[in-house]
Amino acid sequence: MAGHHHHVDPSAGDRRIAAAVGVNLLLTVAQIVGGILSGSLALIADAIHNLSDALALVIAFGARKIARRPADKAMTFGYARAEVVAALINYTTLIVIGVWLVYEGVSRLISPEGVDGWLVIWIAAIALVIDLITAALTYAMSKDSMNIRAAFLHNVSDALGSVGVIVAGVLILTFGWTWVDPVVTLAIAGYILWQSLTEIGPVIRLLMLGSPVESDADAIVADMRAVDGVQDVHHVHLWMIDEGRNAVDAHVVVTEGDWDRADAVKDAVRLALKGHDISHATLEIECSRHACHDRQLFGEKTAVHAAHNHSH
Known part of the structure; x- marks a missing residue:
């Protein structure tokens, strides 16, 4: 995801979507109309899927507009994730459509028309011609x-559904x-479900603040710890801010005797992170004598976890 580069002019893209x-x-x-007149469930299935195409494009269009807004005090990372939310809506809609088509296809197999x-x-x-143009x-x-x-x-x-209907x-x-x-209706439904369930995973991962798929968290930590003057990292x-930006937030413990060059150590850690395609880094610098006592490598204990541990 992080390696993507945007080549399409936004206004030109908007015209294409419209x-x-x-x-x-x-x-x-x-x-x-054709499906009702011909009695073809596959054609009606294709029509409903086509309507979802149009709605998907409307949602995509609106999300693109919102995503271009600059960061503000309400959304300090900006509005880029509007497109991720739109993708989640579209894939969820496709899954619902796929399930409905399975139900209708089985019903028609039982009672042919x-x-x-x-x-x-x-x-x-x-x-098919219009689908290919779109x-x-x-x-x-x-x-x-x-x-x-x-x-x-x-x-x-x-x-593909149109080909199946033909x-x-x-x-x-x-x-x-x-x-x-x-x-054919069941085949269309199966393809829709397979495709949607495959593609929705990365969308959910991004919204759940998951680490970038292509990043090796252990390698990132190892490179941070390898910086001269770093005693430990915790x-x-x-996480992914959006498709094109990865971020790191971490506590960096500076070795005793290197505190006078803490800024240089921090800059060196940032440089190491850039090698992992990290575009945004927030680093809290700690001296070795006053480092956090309750350390864990990834994340930190929330109030709920702390209360749970205390009760035991």
Whole structure:
């Protein structure tokens, strides 16, 4: 995450998202009408997923706007995590849609219904073209933002869904296999669930103040302790501010006899952290004689933990 670089002009990106929202809303209406007229659950499933695409893009658009606000006294780290919250909403929505489609697909397998194959094929073909256009509009931005990546994946899964619907229409026309329609619906649902559950993990990790996936916490501590003048390091917090910024908060104990060069030691520790792609570091310097007594390497004891330990 930390290695990402933003190449897309924000205003150009906004125009792409606005265009993608417009075509997806038009497509949703066409697919729902077509699905009702043809009796195809797979087409309606594709339509609902398309509506979620449009909503995902609207959420992504709003989050991009909010994320550009400068830091203030209410949000001292800035508003960049608005995009992470948007990604969480979008992936959660996809999971709910996937579960609903599984339920509907199984129901249709139990009680099959007639399907108009030609109508299904034509509408799904139009949908596929629009899905591919929308995916192309958001592809470049998806590399730099988990928010836009969530919206992009909505579109990719929808394009695959459209392909599945076309195949179902052809099989229904050729062999009269109406059961293919709910089977394709279940396949679309399975893909949506697999994709969403895979992608939602990093989003939750970031919101839970987890350490960067690509960082080795033990190696970071080892490099801090290896700095000349550092006796020990404790109460280390390592987390992601957003996709592009990692942060460290730690207590650094300066060896006895090196207190007069404490500032130089601190600068050397900061330099060591930059080698681990740490863009923000808050270091509390302690002399060896007055270092914390109740030390733990990562994090620190909260009031709840302290009370729990005391009770024992």
